[in-house]
Amino acid sequence: MSSIKVKIKEKDLNTIKEICKSFDNKPGELINVLHKTQEKFGYLPAEVQEIVAKELNMSVAKVYGVVTFYSFFTMTPKGKFPISICTGTACYVRGADNVLQEFKRQLEIEVGETTDDGKFSLSCLRCVGACGLAPVVLVGDKTYGRVSPEGVKEILEEYKEI
Amino acid sequence: MNKVKLTIDDKQIEVEQGTTIYKAAKELGIEIPTLCYMNLEGLNIENKPGGCRICVVEVEGRNNLAPSCSTNVWDGMVVNTHSMRVINARRTVMEFILSDHPKDCLTCPKSGSCELQDMATKLGIREIPGQEYAEMSTYKTDFSPSIIRDLDKCIMCRRCEMMCNEFQTVGALSAFHRGFESAVGPAFEMDLEHSSCTYCGQCVAVCPTGALTEKDHTRDVINALSDPTKKVIVQTAPAVRAALGEEFGMEAGTLVTGKMVSALRRLGFDYVFDTDFAADLTIMEEGTELLDRITKYLGGDKEVKLPMLTSCCPAWVSFFEHHFPEMKDIPSTARSPQQMFGSIAKTYFADKISTKREDLIVVSIMPCLAKKYEAQRDEFKVDDNPDVDFSISTRELAHLIKEANLDLNILPDEDFDKPLGESSGAGVIFGTTGGVIEAAVRTAYELHTGKKLEKLDFEQLRGFEAIRKATVDFDGTPINIGIAHGLGNARKLLEEIKEGKSEFHAIEIMSCPGGCIGGGGQPLHHSDSSILKARSEAIYREDAGKPIRKSHENPYIIKLYEEFLGKPMSEKAHHLLHTAYFDKSKKIEMS
Amino acid sequence: MTKYKTHLLVCGGTGCRASASDDIVENLKQELENKGLQDEVQVVMTGCFGFCEKGPIVKVSPDNTFYTQVKPEDVTEIIEEHIIKGRQVTRLLYKDPKKKETVADSKHMDFYKKQIRIALRNCGFIDPENLDEYIARDGYMALGKCLSEMSPKDVVDQIKESGLRGRGGGGFPTGLKWEIAAKNEADQKYVVCNADEGDPGAFMDRSILEGDPHAVLEAMAICAYSMGATKGLIYIRAEYPLAIKRLIIAIDQAREYGLLGKEILGTDFEFDIELRYGAGAFVCGEETSLIHSMEGLRGEPTIKPPYPAEKGYLGKPTNVNNVETYANIPIIINKGANWFNKIGTEKAKGTKVFALAGKINNVGLIEVPMGTTLREVIFEIGGGIKDGKKFKAVQTGGPSGGCLTEKHLDTPIDFDNLIAVGSMMGSGGMIVMDEDDCMVSMAKFYLEFTVEESCGKCSPCRIGNKRLHEVLEKITGGKGEMEDIQRLRNMSNVIKDTSLCGLGQTSPNPILSTLDNFYDEYLDHINDKKCHAGQCKDLMTYFVIEENCVGCTACARVCPVGAIAGEKKQSHFIDPSICIKCGACEERCKFDAIIVK
């Protein structure tokens, strides 16, 4: 059996190494490292986790265990316009689920997936604190308040041309 | 230590402060059922996540039920382990666990020795309410060369994770995902083959269910035995004879060497041989290599690598190949006894019985799962024909024997066949921690000093302590010896070597708790460490009863060198009995 | 120093920012400059005013005018009319829905009348990014008082005497917690702030961090002094970018002023704070999970004891309190325990911040004295139910709490009272539901949350909650049987009784409380296969009322699955076996000919 190879671009490798170094390569800083890394790459693919594990001198199984434990970390690239639907209780009682269903229907993807053209991805999050605007939808950093299922199409239209 | 008094099920007991309810109850003879809790006493191996919640008990004054495995007693505590509240809770929790567990007990490899199955029986579970609409968590099954992982059967006891990370420090396994989807496995849920797994099999040894089992080769063995064109020979590792009896209801530590031979012969093996023979051969090679290195070192050679590390344990070999590749030239180059046997069998012995290599099938009975992987390593093949065709575990052998309608209890004692069945007591003790080095010392001492050893039992090398150190006087030359069992302990010694702080000339390493007697292929100890101790004692008993107790005095070893190999470390010996190691650490490649 | 005559306070909480309050600030500054008033009028972006329903809020000081739902384009008018001409812009004032008249200043609004702002005292008042404003409001005076006039033990005693209890959910006496941490000797101790607010519908902690970050830093320093710690960690949700930004600014400023670091205020007291980010795991609100998460591990809880006060972060004594708890500390030190313990009830002192949301008129963040009744909160502060509907239930305590009904409305809110009626205080989420909310679905919603957030370590929580959810699915799907109720109860009780941490120990509460308070609703679902709130799609059937149908075919055309058939100008009918209950036909029909049953 030959040894396992991890393929990665040199530039990316150095980026990850730098991030790890900025946290003194301490295994205890794993979550901070993952945050920074995901910020850089948009997601945490296997090879990135391999490098992080190596740099922090910990097992990649543990890294994977942490990545999959926290919902903030993702191993799939997000869409160009990540759509997050707040499914906090306030939004729920004001009909967030119907809004979510409508997004799913229109985009033909499930939560956690990205459209084939890479444009939109769908996720749920818990309470963004804009309960006065419930139900709330985020597209990237932009917040849409008091969204109804009928309004979904309109929101998507805004981004379709971009 | 302060003592505290408490009441469990109306019985009074006084125990040391810091004792758990579980342990206190045990002292009273109350066995509180658990699934995740595991304690190998004396080996410093404890799994106490408090996760299964089967062991809950009622404690007066506490709102909810307490997990007895991880709740400490206090003075005046009143515990009830069987109130209806407890019984209902325990049963409901068990129903939860079973509702997410496949019901294919009939064909499950663990059936009959499954702790979950036993628990279901004990708690009288007849049906799982709501099973018809209960979703089950499913995962893909992993078929590695040694270990099968069927995570559908994982109950998240975390024992394997603890063994892999804390005891072995291999880090191949971790819990992943969370909640209902969580299970334990390698990174990215890949197969073990793509991980740093050493196949030590300790995860299998502790798994309470059928989630982790050995890759079964009994069907291959049956096929081989049914093929009239093949000669099928078998070798049995030293630790097998000290544990096989347990599968047939015998007390732990019962030696069944003769009965085992007799069973194997009845199963139809053409020759029944002993890996102990190859262990003697290993001592000849490894002992000579050690002496060679020490002599060079004492002669001022700065290049020579010391300490020398043993290399009989395939999980240990994988461990340094994965985790310490920079040190791969430190261990002895001697192959493991299993592989030495295969190599000699398919050359020397095949010639003797005038059988072509491809018509000779070598089967090994091993206490070990890593041996399955070792047997199929490329270095141990000639024209794609492996030196050892199939390696089966003690448990698999027990299945074969039972399948053949044989009762080990009433089989007569028989002797191994010659020539590869003869062994010394030194070969036998390979099965327990400290044994390899003791065997090596017996031979190396006599070869080095030319004197006869007065006392063959080196008590200071024996025992279950994690890391042991001893100095043996080689007639004026003090030889420092280190022994570690468990890869976590081995890691400590390796780190010392890496830092240049090691004081040792030779180090023996075995991956499993207690050595091979505690291997991943042995009958399950169900977290009773006294079983391991009994096996170890049995091994030393077998040694003590042997007429020959030093490898170099084994007449068939002497004969093998005379007829075939020449002398230890000869070119032929090198070719057939030694190997090289490979860097298996992860490589980062730029793209 | 410029002396401003007028201050314009603009809410910079996440909710108001979502409605472009930063554009409002920009526009205000621009417009003031255009008019040459930049030295007369100061624009301050503050933390949350609380009245999120009516956000974005712009408050004018000193004449105390409270503008609501301000849009960036309203800015010109505010400057032109109010600032220059001194005339209030009436159309932006709050209209009291009961009296139908405008109220210009917040003090006279029902929303604010019954509130006492202690933890939120600086939110909506100061610029959270400006330490000077915090200092002007007695900031760090409490720390100064502790360091110069009080021994660590005095501090612990003050907090004990104040009766302050943890605001994160459990209600454990804060002073006692500090005392234990103080008594455990170690070479290193830690002060941790739990800002991993995970309750889906609660945003108190975030608002405090966004509006008054220094209060938390100061309190942590005080705690550190009392227990002998030198390091502080704030574990904050990564989903709170604004709070993180303001905390980082605050920490930097405090360091710059020497209020964090070595030799604080000339004493030998040393303390500094670092941030640790959560990554989306509700269970990390549990303190042992939180600690493991800070150590870079999976956020799984471990059995207590040992408590964090003995063995916490990196095995050292650690005190963990949540944001709101800390926010109470400086003012307690400044005004004294006796001032604080006069507020509230016998067993619960002080105030509690609630995130009021759901079917209520005044959604927002409120702070009321302990002992305020649910009725006061919902009908006075909250302004009653939206759209004139009927109040049905109020959910407190989030996924760990329960649904309370009409009969509980006069319960004075405190830790023990809420537990006594089958709910709990929790971190302070308060969701109001009306007649259109199905309580079985509500329980299902929470269970879905717990199933998703269970860490998986212990079997009752990992599997049991899943099974509870499945039974609720079955009931809301029209397949419920009476024995399911017994199963729900038994499983719920066992999960509570056997789970490892607080998550599982409370997760069945939404089921148990709805079973207790809305039993008939379960029966309707199970026996009559009806959901009267009209939320359970599987229990609904769409009908055409023949008399009303004119055969316009509009419904048939809009139906996405072709479930509606009928000739033109003749009554149509819906095939229930094809209908997916999307409701499109009902919406399209102009003749009220389609109804749901």
Place this chain on the structure above:
Amino acid sequence: MAKIKTLADLKKMREDLQSKVDLREKADSPESYVQIKVGMATSGIASGAKDVMDFMIEALEKRNVEAVVTQTGDMGYCFAEPTIEVKKPGEDPIVFGYVNIQKADEIIEKYIKLGELVEGIIPVNYQVIDDK
């Protein structure tokens, strides 16, 4: 920014900074302070109301009078501009006309501080400004 070295430094700093936010604090309970409203419609500004307002704010602070000075629109007394309305806690408001800096000074010293009447009061058959 130099580090704050002592509690006394911090206290001093607080005193200095308090004026930055006292405007807001007073806004929360204006009835407990002297409330002064300066008519600041276009005609008021033209007649010097702004200078009067600046003066009052400064003077009141210097003389330690806790007061809230706000501007308001046209008071309806264009003839008497600049006009100011003064309301002392618990008393009825009084409107002064033709207020210049000198007059303002007098209002502070005599009416506000001592409660003595000052010339220039506009007869009170009017409503409180807020009621309009």
